[in-house]
Amino acid sequence: MGTLKQFRLPDVGEGLTEGEILQWLVAVGDTVTVNQPLCEVETAKAAVELPSPYAGTVTALLHEAGDTVDVGTPIITIDVGGPDAAGDGAGDGAAEPAAGLIGGAAPGGRTAVLVGYGPRTTEARRRPRRAAVPADAGHSPAAGVSQRPPLLATAPDVTTKPVRHGGLEVGRQAEAHAASVEAAPSRAAEAGRRRPRPLAKPPVRKLAKDLGVDLTALTGSGDGGVITRADVQQAAGAPASVTELRPAPAAATAGEQRIPVKGVRKHTAAAMVASAFTAPHVTEFLTVDVTRMVKLRSRIAARPEFAGVKVSPLLFVAKALLLAAARHPMVNSSWDEAAQEIVVHGQVNLGIAAATPRGLVVPNVKDAGRLSLAELAGALAQLTETARAGRTAPEDMTGGTMTITNVGVFGVDTGTPILNPGESAILAFGAIREMPWVHKGKVRPRQVTQLALSFDHRIIDGELGSRFLADVGALLADPGTALAF
Incomplete structure (x- = not known):
């Protein structure tokens, strides 16, 4: 051998x-x-x-x-x-x-x-x-x-x-x-010089420290002599854990299925709970007539530089968000709890929430603001395709600064999105529907969508959040206003 x-x-x-x-x-x-x-x-x-x-x-x-x-x-x-x-x-x-x-x-x-x-x-x-x-x-x-x-x-x-x-x-x-x-x-x-370190996992070590139990004095009841939570609780005379006090689960009903929470879903659940109870969320809503954007989309898609690239409404929402972020840089920031500082990022790493068979993932386009419209379209298409195939590289999952969640693809008008941890703003983009709308003094059928912006109120106050959302809406309602940004 x-x-x-x-x-x-x-x-x-x-x-x-x-x-x-x-x-x-x-x-x-x-x-x-x-x-x-x-x-x-x-x-x-x-x-x-x-x-x-x-x-x-x-x-x-x-x-x-x-x-x-x-x-x-x-x-x-x-x-x-x-x-x-x-x-x-x-x-x-x-x-x-x-x-x-x-x-x-x-x-x-x-x-x-x-x-x-x-x-x-x-x-x-x-x-x-x-x-x-x-x-x-x-x-x-x-x-x-x-x-x-x-x-x-x-x-x-x-x-x-x-x-x-x-x-x-x-x-x-x-x-x-x-x-x-x-x-x-x-x-x-070298037993005479140093005692061997007891076998216990980090949560059990923390429990022992909290209860004042010396792990070196315990004999583990787990496989291979590993010290368990029960061993520590017994040594401290502490009551059984909450899990142990719960009644046995009811018998499974017909057709019941239990799915283990692990991997992407486990991480997403923990991240959303931490975000919802750490950052004070505020959500504002805006209804926008995007008829002009829809017409521009058809003209843009016909241009040769967009051949073979999907020109979706999400592309225009992303570009509008990037232009508005350049005008309001404080929106593209994060809260450093340890240093008690606000970190204003020098570039926008734009996250796109993608639903995959393994759960929700949010890969991001690095420095999206430097990309042309055609380059941004290609980057978004590649990002979502890779995410849905479950092949997103780890580096594409970190470092995001702002996020868009496109709930409109599911026929949903809008929602109250939860911030991606470490970010200060997330924009929900709803379905585009033909609706009656007052246009030039008359009620006409127009293409209308709803936007919802959630932001961290520690960093973004109501005025800044409102101005940012209004700018995104204005760019979608009349894409020509981008020339003034």
């Missing part, structure tokens, strides 16, 4: 702690190359393909499709060739993958979408066994340990070193977990 390497689930986003394995793209016995996609994982923000940092033969898949795995947990074992890992150690260097960074061309013409994670190009060195756990590791030894027995019981203890790419250290949580696991044997050997 050659040298075995375990690939641990990396942090593919901003501080994510877990991911669901949607499907494996390789099987035991397959030969893989560096950067070849191994599996598809759904995180709290998007579905991404994890590329291989090693070249070799797959010897074990440590989790099945559908499993939710903690960051830092080994998910696959690869035989990278070279001398046996149990030999004299000469194979340590041979176990390293070929030089290259994730993001290059992958087999099959695909491109690995995991940004900033890949093989290191420097000489490999095994971590000293007495390495201390970093203070900012963010994971206890048990935080990333799966309770499912591995399919390959003889896999060696292997760790990988975090890679720096573009000034960003990646795989920090996975590395911290690896350091904890590898340092455990040396801590046990």
Whole structure:
């Protein structure tokens, strides 16, 4: 047997702690190359393909499709060739993958979408066994340990070193977990000098701290000796948790279905609750005659530079919002709670709320204000198509500054949208309907829509919000007024 390497689930986003394995793209016995996609994982923000940092033969898949795995947990074992890992150690260097960074061309013409994670190009060195756990590791030894027995019981203890790419250290949580696991044997050997760290997940550690319970004095009742909430509550003499006091759920009725809340839906639910109860929302409404915009849309779509590009009403709403934001830059800002400052952004990263089979996602177009109308149309089309296919890259899900939600595509007139966390304004665009409207002193059938603007009242007061919404409405009612902006 050659040298075995375990690939641990990396942090593919901003501080994510877990991911669901949607499907494996390789099987035991397959030969893989560096950067070849191994599996598809759904995180709290998007579905991404994890590329291989090693070249070799797959010897074990440590989790099945559908499993939710903690960051830092080994998910696959690869035989990278070279001398046996149990030999004299000469194979340590041979176990390293070929030089290259994730993001290059992958087999099959695909491109690995995991940004900033890949093989290191420097000489490999095994971590000293007495390495201390970093203070900012963010994971206890048990935080990333799966309770499912591995399919390959003889896999060696292997760790990988975090890679720096573009000034960003990646795989920090996975590395911290690896350091904890590898340092455990040396801590046990040095029992006279240091007590081993108890096995408990972060929520249980916080509960113990709140209740004043010393975890080192407890014996865990969970699998593998993991300390549970019940162990901590029993040691503190605390009452059973709220969950334990609830009555048993009623028997399921005919046709009842239960859907686990995880991945994108779980993240969206948490984000919306946090936003609704953190930022003081105010919503204003405006009904607009968009007949002129509808006529302009037909003329624009016929121009050669828009050939093959969808010219939708959303395109004009987006352009109107960008022009109005340039006139009222305070709307494009966010509240920094820690620093007690308002951050006015220098560019508009325009988010478009998209409904997908996995739930609501809000990818954004970076620096949308610099784009021409044709470029903006192409960017919006690509963004929504990628989101609905579940292939949005993680970097497209972060950094948004303003959002549009197009409820009109569902035939809905308007709503009261909730702010995307970290943003100060979101515009809901309703359905365009033919309605009776007073035009030039007479009641005529006109194309009418409704807009709803929700904003953070800590940053945007009523006057600013009203002026901004009025400018968006004016640009949609008479697109020619854009020349005056």
